[in-house]
Amino acid sequence: MITAHPPLLRELIERCETLRRHLAADNSPETTRRLEDAAYTLCVITATRQLDTALFVARRQIAEATRQSSPSATEMPPWPPHEVDPGAGHARHEPRTANRTFQPRE
Numbered sequence: 001m002i003t004a005h006p007p008l009l010r011e012l013i014e015r016c017e018t019l020r021r022h023l024a025a026d027n028s029p030e031t032t033r034r035l036e037d038a039a040y041t042l043c044v045i046t047a048t049r050q051l052d053t054a055l056f057v058a059r060r061q062i063a064e065a066t067r068q069s070s071p072s073a074t075e076m077p078p079w080p081p082h083e084v085d086p087g088a089g090h091a092r093h094e095p096r097t098a099n100r101t102f103q104p105r106e
Contacts, residue, residue, distance in 0.1 A: 003061045003064075003065065004046075006062045006066070008045070009042075009059075009061060010062060012041060012042045013058055013059065016035065016055065017055075019038055023035055039051040039054065042058060046058050046061070
C-alpha cells in the first residue's frame with residue numbers, strides 16, 4: 001500500500017487540529033474553508049472520506065513508518081564490538097582483550 005511521507009502527514013494532522021480549534025473559537029467562513037481544504041487533502045492522501053477517520057489512519061501510518069525505520073528491540077547489536085579507524089576509512093574489529101595482560105593464577 002502506498003502511504004504519504006510521514007512529515008507531510010504530521011503537517012496535515014497539525015493543520016486540521018489547529019483549524020478545528022480556531023473554528024470552535026471564531027466560526028468564520030474563512031476558517032471553515034481552510035479546514036475543509038485541509039480535511040479534503042488529508043482524506044485524499046489516506047483514502048478515507050471523513051476527517052476523524054483520516055486523522056486515525058494518518059496517525060497509524062506515521063506509527064507504522066516509525067516502527068519500520070527504527071531498529072527492533074529484539075535485534076542485537078553486532079558482535080564483537082568494533083572501533084572505527086579514522087585513517088583507514090572502514091571499521092576495524094578489535095578483540096575484547098586487546099589491551100589486557102593476563103596473569104596466570106598461582
